[in-house]
Amino acid sequence: xxxxxxxxxxxxxxxxxxxxxxxxxxxxxxxxxxxxxxxxxxxxxxxxxxxxxxxxxxxxxxxxxxxxxxxxxxxxxxxxxxxxxxxxxxxxxxxxxxxxxxxxxxxxxx
Numbered sequence: 001x002x003x004x005x006x007x008x009x010x011x012x013x014x015x016x017x018x019x020x021x022x023x024x025x026x027x028x029x030x031x032x033x034x035x036x037x038x039x040x041x042x043x044x045x046x047x048x049x050x051x052x053x054x055x056x057x058x059x060x061x062x063x064x065x066x067x068x069x070x071x072x073x074x075x076x077x078x079x080x081x082x083x084x085x086x087x088x089x090x091x092x093x094x095x096x097x098x099x100x101x102x103x104x105x106x107x108x109x110x
Contacts, residue, residue, distance in 0.1 A: 001027030005035065008104045012037040013075075016047045020054030028054075032061045038070025041103040044081050055088060062094065073103035 001024065004015040012035050017024055032040060042058065044050070062072045074096045076082060085091040097103040 001031045003028075003031055007037070009108065010037060011039045011041060011104045011107045013041045013043055013100055013104065015043045018046060019049040020044075020047050020057065021049055021051040022053040025053040025057035029057045029060050033064050033068075038065050038068045039107045040065060040070065041073045041075050041100055041107065043100050044074055044076040045078050047076075047078065047081060050081055050084055055084070055090060059090065059093070071107060073097060073106055075100040075103040 001017075003017060006013040006015075014032060014035070016028070020028060040061070047054075058072075058074075065072050072094065074085070074094050075098070076096065077098050082091075082096065085094065085096060095103070095106060097106065
């Protein structure tokens with residue numbers, strides 16, 4: 001799997017796929033660690049389907065980044081995705097921002 005990315009200094013923004021579920025989870029988990037940077041923002045505005053496999057993949061990526069001294073932020077104004085993170089209480093483990101720029105800035109302060 002290859003996903004569109006943008007680089008902002010030491011931070012890389014990954015635009016997640018339309019669907020992040022069981023069929024995409026393994027590819028997503030393999031793609032993000034292959035990037036040159038360990039400070040990552042996931043732009044999830046375009047993700048219309050997010051299931052438990054996708055959430056597990058996001059958390060696995062987060063764990064891997066933190067093990068390497070990095071971190072992960074989520075950027076989305078997609079109400080459905082925000083609700084999923086809230087219902088699963090993953091919003092207690094992930095920082096979620098309304099904009100990519102705010103998420104990138106938060107990683108540059110660390």
